[in-house]
Amino acid sequence: MGSVEVLKNIFWVGAVDWNIRHFHGFTYSTHRGTTYNAYLIVDKKTALVDSVYAPFAGEMIEKIMEIVDPSEIDYVVANHVETDHSGAISEVLKLTPKAKLVGTARCRDGLQKHYFGDWDFQVVKTGDRIDLGKRSLSFLEAPMLHWPDSMFTYIEEDALLLPNDAFGQHLATSKRFDDEVDEEVLMEEAAKYYANILWPFSKLVVKKIEEVQKLGLKINIIAPSHGIIWRNNPMKIVESYLKWAKGESEAKVLVVYDTMWGSTEKMARSIVEGISSQGLEAILLRLPFSDRGDIIKELLGARGVIVGSSTINNSVIPTLSPLLEEFEGLKPVNKVAAAFGSYGWGGGAVKTIEETFEKAGMKIVAPALTLKWVPDRNELQRCVEFGREFAEKVVET
Ligand SMILES: Cc1cc2nc3c(=O)[nH]c(=O)nc-3n(C[C@H](O)[C@H](O)[C@H](O)COP(=O)(O)O)c2cc1C
Ligand SMILES: [Fe+2]
Ligand SMILES: [Fe+2]
Structure with a gap:
């Protein structure tokens, strides 16, 4: 399966893990597998947002190579330290000599403690922005959604949110978008994901959604780092999160x-x-x-x-x-x-x-x-x- 164009010059270059049945060791069953989503934004400057679990590094790099020479990548954004999204970073950085690695200060420290790499790291915080040319990347720290280091990347020009673990689902499919899959299956996996991964952080979920609303960030597409991309009805998952976080059942x-x-x-x-x-x-x-x-x-x-x-x-x-x-x-x-x-x-x-x-x-x-x-x-x-x-x-x- 090759890359998929999410929007003009924004590509899904992730990997589908069809066979995984247990996540976080054996703490979470993934009956329907999962995906690790990484996104390549090609512009005057090129950025890769997130990567994949290490065994899938080759798959991701192949997809990137269909689109650009990896040596042209200027930024590798790490929204989250956890291995399922950072495992392939070491491999990618070997091919991207000019790239800066971008993330929160906690992400920098966490990646160092995971991979012991001596990388050119650019620390970002909420409100920081990197211009790519026609597009720009903005950042919103999101501690504990899912780890202290987590952040969301936002592309204002497309009203596209890349929130990493938030709004994800463990669902392996050859489809990439919400309007292409069975809605019931999708919502079932989204609910299971929320319940097992984000439930204890419900207060922070509500706060973060309210912060996004206050900032007036328009959201047309939510492209998380697991499962499908919410382009048809991104508010459906946001409203579900609010409902779950507030304990409405x-x-x-x-x-x-x-x-x-x-x-x-x-x-x-x-x-x-x-x-x-x-x-x-x-x-x-x-x-x-x-x-x-x-x-x-x-x-x-x-x-x-x-x-x-x-x-x-x-x-x-x-x-x-x-x-x-x-x-x-x-x-x-x-x-x-x-x-x-x-x-x-x-x-x-x-x-x-x-x-x-x-x-x-x-x-x-x-x-x-x-x-x-x-x-x-x-x-x-x-x-x-x-x-x-x-x-x-x-x-x-
Ligand atoms: C290995 C074993 C240990 C038990 N320990 C206790 C106990 O500590 N206190 C008690 O009130 N009953 C104890 N029981 C009795 C069970 O609670 C009782 O047989 C009950 O009716 C079994 O219900 P169940 O058929 O739903 O398992 C024990 C039974 C077994 C087989
Ligand atoms: Fe995570
Ligand atoms: Fe994850």
Whole structure:
């Protein structure tokens, strides 16, 4: 697959990683692969914005060579230190003797600590501008979106925003633009990406979007560094980010659980029955069958979450622990929660779950439902009631 012209003389020269199924080590599943997007702007001066993960350096350089001799590149902009966008920089810089490497001061320090290179670095900060000829590059620091070093590059002449990780999606496709792919798939991957990568920085997301609005930056195209380019409706993803960051979600309920001998599962199914009897959608996912990254995505869209586990050694089944830890790290806002589970003697699982909810800032709206051993018919009816009452709380919230 060759380069793709995004606008006249602005080329996508990135790489599609069709096979990657785990990102950030094994912390995030990428069922649909990903792309590393780099952009070449050819003008009186030529700039490369971002690069790709190191194994794809050759692919990117080939694409650049179809368009210009790399030795003509004047600027290599590093919006972000992380390896998926900077891995090929060392290779590129070998071919670009006159190029300055451009990024924030933290980016300079971070690249030095990753690659130990002695490069000609130009530090930029918010408001700085580099003229290329017909076009110019402006910079907007965006700390923690995704790392402290992150920044956005903006091309005013085209109202084109190159925000690196922000607004991205892990989606490998031969298509490059939002109007060319299935919208549902696209938004699903965008939501999963937000939930798993940007959720803890939601306050900064809102602030950054408001800053962009205040600066009056016109935006016609958003070209992130993963996935497709938003050219048809760039505001769709901006509005979705605002919604997710503010914790706006649908009145539906995510029920996550694990079980050893099936009692907690019986409870879970009856709880789901109670929720749906109120007309609310319930999503029932069992660990370890469901993937943690997918569960986190479902959590983003659901106002209510119910977690169930039977008790093992006074606590939860360990398959649930990584998810509970992630709740604490993500601190999802505006979520109502409750716990349930079967136990044999002293119990303890629901206490662990409720402690997690508290640490994560999730509001417990119902006392935990615990049942001894195998639930009988009456007890299952109590589970249905539990689900029904929880659904009412979700609607009220
Ligand atoms: C390995 C193991 C450890 C357990 N540890 C505890 C415990 O510490 N406290 C307790 O109340 N029940 C304990 N139980 C009992 C289970 O919680 C009980 O069998 C429960 O009904 C299982 O529900 P499930 O079928 O949903 O897994 C343990 C059971 C197993 C198999
Ligand atoms: Fe990143
Ligand atoms: Fe990234």
